[in-house]
Amino acid sequence: xxxxxxxxxxxxxxxxxxxxxxxxxxxxxxxxxxxxxxxxxxxxxxxxxxxxxxxxxxxxxxxxxxxxxxxxxxxxxxxxxxxxxxxxxxxxxxxxxxxxxxxxxxxxxxxxxxxxxxxxxxxxxxxxxxxxxxxxxxxxxxxxxxxxxxxxxxxxxxxxxxxxxxxxxxxxxxxxxxxxxxxxxxxxxxxxxxxxxxxxxxxxxxxxxxxxxxxxxxxxxxxxxxxxx
Amino acid sequence: xxxxxxxxxxxxxxxxxxxxxxxxxxxxxxxxxxxxxxxxxxxxxxxxxxxxxxxxxxxxxxxxxxxxxxxxxxxxxxxxxxxxxxxxxxxxxxxxxxxxxxxxxxxxxxxxxxxxxxxxxxxxxxxxxxxxxxxxxxxxxxxxxxxxxxxxxxxxxxxxxxxxxxxxxxxxxxxxxxxxxxxxxxxxxxxxxxxxxxxxxxxxxxxxxxxxxxxxxxxxxxxxxxxxxxxxxxxxxxxxxxxxxxxxxxxxxxxxxxxxxxxxxxxxxxxxxxxxxxxxxxxxxxxxxxxxxxxxxxxxxxxxxxxxxxxxxxxxxxxxxxxxxxxxxxxxxxxxxxxxxxxxxxxxxxxxxxxxxxxxxxxxxxxxxxxxxxxxx
Amino acid sequence: xxxxxxxxxxxxxxxxxxxxxxxxxxxxxxxxxxxxxxxxxxxxxxxxxxxxxxxxxxxxxxxxxxxxxxxxxxxxxxxxxxxxxxxxxxxxxxxxxxxxxxxxxxxxxxxxxxxxxxxxxxxxxxxxxxxxxxxxxxxxxxxxxxxxxxxxxxxxxxxxxxxxxxxxxxxxxx
Amino acid sequence: xxxxxxxxxxxxxxxxxxxxxxxxxxxxxxxxxxxxxxxxxxxxxxxxxxxxxxxxxxxxxxxxxxxxxxxxxxxxxxxxxxxxxxxxxxxxxxxxxxxxxxx
Numbered sequence: 088x089x090x091x092x093x094x095x096x097x098x099x100x101x102x103x104x105x106x107x108x109x110x111x112x113x114x115x116x117x118x119x120x121x122x123x124x125x126x127x128x129x130x131x132x133x134x135x136x137x138x139x140x141x142x143x144x145x146x147x148x149x150x151x152x153x154x155x156x157x158x159x160x161x162x163x164x165x166x167x168x169x170x171x172x173x174x175x176x177x178x179x180x181x182x183x184x185x186x187x188x189x190x191x192x193x194x195x196x197x198x199x200x201x202x203x204x205x206x207x208x209x210x211x212x213x214x215x216x217x218x219x220x221x222x223x224x225x226x227x228x229x230x231x232x233x234x235x236x237x238x239x240x241x242x243x244x245x246x247x248x249x250x251x252x253x254x255x256x257x258x259x260x261x262x263x264x265x266x267x268x269x270x271x272x273x274x275x276x277x278x279x280x281x282x283x284x285x286x287x288x289x290x291x292x293x294x295x296x297x298x299x300x301x302x303x304x305x306x307x308x309x310x311x312x313x314x315x316x
Numbered sequence: 317x318x319x320x321x322x323x324x325x326x327x328x329x330x331x332x333x334x335x336x337x338x339x340x341x342x343x344x345x346x347x348x349x350x351x352x353x354x355x356x357x358x359x360x361x362x363x364x365x366x367x368x369x370x371x372x373x374x375x376x377x378x379x380x381x382x383x384x385x386x387x388x389x390x391x392x393x394x395x396x397x398x399x400x401x402x403x404x405x406x407x408x409x410x411x412x413x414x415x416x417x418x419x420x421x422x423x424x425x426x427x428x429x430x431x432x433x434x435x436x437x438x439x440x441x442x443x444x445x446x447x448x449x450x451x452x453x454x455x456x457x458x459x460x461x462x463x464x465x466x467x468x469x470x471x472x473x474x475x476x477x478x479x480x481x482x483x484x485x486x487x488x489x490x491x492x493x494x495x496x497x498x499x500x501x502x503x504x505x506x507x508x509x510x511x512x513x514x515x516x517x518x519x520x521x522x523x524x525x526x527x528x529x530x531x532x533x534x535x536x537x538x539x540x541x542x543x544x545x546x547x548x549x550x551x552x553x554x555x556x557x558x559x560x561x562x563x564x565x566x567x568x569x570x571x572x573x574x575x576x577x578x579x580x581x582x583x584x585x586x587x588x589x590x591x592x593x594x595x596x597x598x599x600x601x602x603x604x605x606x607x608x609x610x611x612x613x614x615x616x617x618x619x620x621x622x623x624x625x626x627x628x629x630x631x632x633x634x635x636x637x638x639x640x641x642x643x644x645x646x647x648x649x650x651x652x653x654x655x656x657x658x659x660x661x662x663x664x665x666x667x668x669x670x671x672x673x674x675x676x677x678x679x680x681x682x683x684x685x686x687x688x689x690x691x692x693x
Numbered sequence: 694x695x696x697x698x699x700x701x702x703x704x705x706x707x708x709x710x711x712x713x714x715x716x717x718x719x720x721x722x723x724x725x726x727x728x729x730x731x732x733x734x735x736x737x738x739x740x741x742x743x744x745x746x747x748x749x750x751x752x753x754x755x756x757x758x759x760x761x762x763x764x765x766x767x768x769x770x771x772x773x774x775x776x777x778x779x780x781x782x783x784x785x786x787x788x789x790x791x792x793x794x795x796x797x798x799x800x801x802x803x804x805x806x807x808x809x810x811x812x813x814x815x816x817x818x819x820x821x822x823x824x825x826x827x828x829x830x831x832x833x834x835x836x837x838x839x840x841x842x843x844x845x846x847x848x849x850x851x852x853x854x855x856x857x858x859x860x861x862x863x864x865x866x867x
Numbered sequence: 868x869x870x871x872x873x874x875x876x877x878x879x880x881x882x883x884x885x886x887x888x889x890x891x892x893x894x895x896x897x898x899x900x901x902x903x904x905x906x907x908x909x910x911x912x913x914x915x916x917x918x919x920x921x922x923x924x925x926x927x928x929x930x931x932x933x934x935x936x937x938x939x940x941x942x943x944x945x946x947x948x949x950x951x952x953x954x955x956x957x958x959x960x961x962x963x964x965x966x967x968x969x970x
Contacts (some may be wrong), residue, residue, distance in 0.1 A: 091674050095622065102353045102621045107354045400725070440820045443748045450756030454728065457763055461721055473767065480760055500820060699868040704876045711880055711903050715887035718897060734906050737876075738931075739897050741869070746928045746935075753935050757902050758902065763907040765895055765946040769953045786888030790918075795885060796878035804871060823932070826925055839935050845940035849947035855954055 110127060145257055148224040150204050151213055152253075154247045160247040165221035167195035172213035172222060180206035181213060200243035220264055226256050330476055331416050338605075339570040340378035344607075346616050347373065353620035380562065390559035393609065400462035405564035413570035418445050420502040420587050422600050437540040441502040442494060445579055446487050449534065453479045454554050454571060456543075459565070463556030471552030474627060475536060475543030481634040482533035482540075488642035489523040492649045493583040493644045494522070507589030516668035517658075518666035519649035524584040526642050528611070531576040533634065535569060538619035545624055547685040577611040578677065603636070637676050644672050697739060707733035720766045728759045745820045872916035887902035894949050894959045898942065905938040 090096075156163035168185045186198040225248065232238030236279050252263040344359070350356030359374035392401055418441040438444055453476050460472015494500050496517075497508035514520035534539035543554035554565050581587060585607050588600025625633065648668055652661035709728030717723040731754040750857035827835055880903055887900025909931045916927020953959050 091670065091677060099617060100619045102617060105355065105619075106349065106353045106617075109355060324777075331798070369820045397721075400721075406801065430790075433784070440748050442753065443745070447752035450752060453756065453760055458725070472766075476760060476763075478759075483756075616782055696868060700872060704872075707876070708879055708883070711883040714899050714903065715883055715891065715896065719894070723896060723899060723957050727902065731906065734910060737910060738913055739889055741873070741913045743913045743917070743928045743931070746909075746931045749932060749935060754902075754906070761946055762895065762898065763943055765898075768950050769959045770957075771897065790887060792882045792886040795928060796882045799872060799881075800878050804875075822923070822925055823928060826929065829965075831929060834933060838933060842940050843935060845944050848882065849943040852944070852962060853947035853950045855951065861874055 094220060101248055128163070145259060147226040147228075148211065149226050150207055150209060150224070150230070150241075151202060151211075151226050151246070152225040152248045153222055153243065154220070154250050154253055155247050156250050160249075161196070162225070163250075164196060164247065165219050166197050166200065166217075167219055168197035168200070168242040169218070169219070170220065171216050175212050175216045176207075177210060177212065178208055180204075197243060200246060203240045203248060220268055221234050222278045223253055223257070223260075223264070262267055328417065331421075332413060335416055335571060335574055336567065338574065338688035339567055340382065341377045342573075342612060343381065343566075344375060345612070346619075348614045349613065350620050354618075359502050360521075368518070385563035388559040388562075391556070392560060393556050396464045396556065397462040401556070402655060404455050404462055405461035405568065407458060408452060409564050409571065411455075412568055412575045413557065415445050415448050415575040416571065416578070418458070419575070419604075420579070421604050422588055422597065438501070438524055442490055442500045442505075442579070442583070445475070445575075445689040446483070446490070449572065449575065450483060452534075452568075453483075453536075455568070455626055459557070460553035463553070465556055468553050468555040475553055478536070478540065478543060478630055478634075479534055481631055482530045482621050483636070485526050485634065485638035485642045486530035486534060488639070488646060489582055490579070492519060492523040492642075492646055495646070495649060496653055502582050502587070505582060506589065509586040510589065513584065515584040517654055518582050518662050518669060520584060522641070522645045522669045523649070524580065524638040524641055526638055526645065527580055527583065528614075530634075530638060531580060532618070533630070535572045535576060537573065537615055539579055539622040539625050540630060541566075541619075542624055542627060542630060548623075570632040573612065573615065574608060577608045577615075580611060581607040632680065636680060637673075640676060641669070641673055645669060664681045696740065700737070701732045703736045703740070706730075707737065721763070724759060724766065730753050731755045731759070745823055753781070779828050870918040873910060877907040877910040877914070880904075880910070892901055892902050892961050894952070894961060895946075897961070898949070901945075902942065904939065905934065906940075909934055 127281065154160075154165050156165065168183050170183045170185075173179075173181045173183045180203040182201040182203075183197050184199040186194050186196040188194050209224065211224055214224060230239065249260070250265075254265075324482040348358040359377040362374060362376040362380045364372070364376055386532060390400065399664075418438065456475045456479065457472050460475070462467045493514055496514060497505040499505070515524045532538055536544050542552075544554065554562060557565060581604060590599065590603030590606075593600045593603065648665045652658075652665050655661045707730050710728075710733055711724045712729060713726035714723045717726060731750060734748040735747045735755070737743070740749060883895060883905060884900045886902035887903065888897050891897055893901065912927045912934065913933045914927075916925075918931065949959065952964065956964060958964070
């Protein structure tokens with residue numbers, strides 16, 4: 088028996104149930120999905136949320152940062168200013184200038200490395216193309232600034248973060264990346280070693296060949312000196 | 317002369333201050349309830365400056381909104397009608413404020429002379445109520461016209477058409493109660509409901525539903541908020557308003573909601589009557605406000621559930637469904653009151669009303685026949 | 694004393710509203726002035742102890758008739774009425790003369806000799822008696838009025854409806 | 868306030884209404900002025916009722932109510948006619964609507 092207005096009442100029953108159970112129900116279906124902010128708005132970026140159920144998960148990506156190994160940012164900086172990411176960046180929001188020492192020789196470090204976060208679209212292409220794993224995505228989102236024009240243009244020193252910080256925000260990815268780098272390094276050393284070994288062998292072979300060549304060469308030059316002495 | 321002035325002030329000021337602060341509370345209530353319906357938390361971030369309280373469930377959000385509205389720049393279009401542009405929000409605020417005095421809300425300390433907190437214990441209170449609320453339609457049109465903007469004029473005209481066509485079922489359903497109570501004095505109507513609230517009689521319930529639906533449309537709320545919906549013609553008639561004038565419009569709208577639901581409580585839910593009122597007469601004011609907020613909860617609940625009506629559905633619903641039903645309800649109530657045999661007139665009345673409603677809604681289904689498309693050869 | 698002040702305020706508002714409604718070039722301003730005039734008149738009715746008529750005046754005139762005229766203005770041209778000469782229509786002089794002469798002629802007799810009748814006791818609120826009289830004494834005029842209003846309603850809709858936009862043709866079902 | 872005050876006021880309103888009817892060329896403003904005339908008459912009814920001999924007979928308010936109802940009906944039909952005229956003649960200027968007059 089179709090009561091007049093039955094559809095409306097059914098709809099209202101659903102919303103009322105949702106309203107009431109959102110207060111009392113802890114299971115997934117009715118619980119409030121949005122949680123509090125990850126951390127206090129004023130806290131410095133370095134401080135990570137103490138509570139576990141943060142809204143910032145291990146897979147949240149925001150804007151790129153530069154990595155450096157060890158404590159000294161400029162000492163352990165991975166970026167060598169090869170400018171691949173500058174060329175690959177679709178919105179062209181990265182600006183790099185190479186660093187030169189006094190004699191003008193190019194030392195593998197960026198003098199200027201600027202990323203304009205207001206232009207960056209977090210596409211992560213720079214992370215993929217970087218051969219030196221020097222640039223990764225950060226998950227810090229409290230980036231609002233007062234002035235609109237220069238505020239979001241981050242310079243090299245603001246971008247530089249320690250590898251250890253990277254491990255804290257994206258543990259699995261950082262570990263995977265470090266393992267891969269370690270493995271590549273091992274391979275390179277192995278290849279290097281193999282190459283050295285090969286080179287050494289080649290050198291020995293060449294040396295042996297030269298000795299052999301010298302032995303065979305004196306006979307033809309002194310055939311008269313008494314044949315097989 | 318000064319005594320009467322003091323008396324009036326002693327009643328008018330709490331009305332104005334009380335209902336304005338209730339407005340702030342209702343905006344918070346509305347956002348919290350809507351949020352909870354949609355599995356979110358609702359405003360809870362604003363904290364009182366310079367105090368320890370961090371986040372009082374967002375109770376300070378209305379104050380923050382008010383401050384923001386004050387701080388916002390008040391932009392007036394260049395060739396707008398300056399005078400009318402300023403006058404529209406004021407005219408949308410004055411009628412609800414005036415009408416609030418007509419409600420039989422007994423403030424506890426009201427002097428014995430003014431038994432019911434009615435600044436104007438008028439004899440034809442209900443008629444004056446509808447006369448003054450019809451001024452709202454003017455404010456809406458004035459806002460639409462004064463902004464010299466095609467879309468706000470269109471939005472204004474649509475809002476005026478909607479408010480005018482929903483005013484008739486509103487008045488007719490109130491006429492049923494006036495007939496039953498035998499007078500238009502709000503106090504007399506509350507007295508007449510001492511034995512039994514009008515909502516518990518079949519024709520009373522039908523009148524209450526029609527009144528409630530028509531009041532939703534009258535204050536541009538929930539399913540009928542087409543004129544001011546963001547997704548429709550921009551924001552309807554107050555597109556060109558910003559800053560405090562915009563806030564005045566909202567204050568006017570919420571006061572209109574209080575006024576109309578206050579009248580619904582007086583007409584159908586027995587005004588300030590409730591348990592223990594005999595023991596503590598002050599409780600009648602609490603009961604009155606509690607019932608108003610119950611109605612407001614239903615309005616917010618409807619807003620969280622029902623989708624918005626199209627213009628033609630909106631107008632069709634008013635003229636083809638509500639109006640004939642309220643006319644029929646008038647006859648049924650007259651017959652029931654004349655017959656005065658509840659055991660007979662109630663079931664018959666309920667049956668007639670329900671049958672008419674089903675017949676009316678089914679008769680409109682007819683024109684929703686499957687469309688026939690004709691393609692160009 | 695209060696009544697005197699109230700009377701003068703309301704009457705000046707009424708006269709001003711009427712004058713503006715007649716003379717304003719922008720029709721919308723004219724309508725709002727007219728509504729101000731209706732409201733002032735409703736105030737005067739309250740002063741004359743006819744509160745029911747005052748409420749009906751506000752409901753009918755300020756609420757409905759005002760909106761009706763606004764809709765009419767919107768549907769016709771010259772909303773701002775710039776090009777129409779206002780008072781300068783050809784016969785304005787004689788119109789003004791007649792408009793002044795008629796009230797003076799009508800007012801002379803009572804002002805000259807009749808002393809103003811003393812106002813009797815203020816009648817109580819009239820809603821209840823009006824209702825009962827309407828139902829008993831004035832039933833026939835009430836029904837005639839009802840017929841007139843229905844006739845006006847249907848007539849207005851028929852006249853304003855105008856020709857069917859595109860009469861049902863071959864492929865559009867009637 | 869005495870009866871004469873109200874009579875003077877309604878006379879002035881009558882004058883203004885006549886002024887509007889006779890001098891304005893836009894039909895709608897003429898309708899405004901007719902409304903003003905109606906209301907001036909209503910004011911007289913109520914004034915005479917208030918200061919008249921027996922107020923219980925309620926003659927004044929009764930007449931005023933009927934006058935208001937008729938005036939509302941008149942405005943409705945009048946404006947419908949104006950819209951029909953505007954749709955046909957494309958103008959609301961009284962000077963131009965002279966097809967009934969012989970040239």
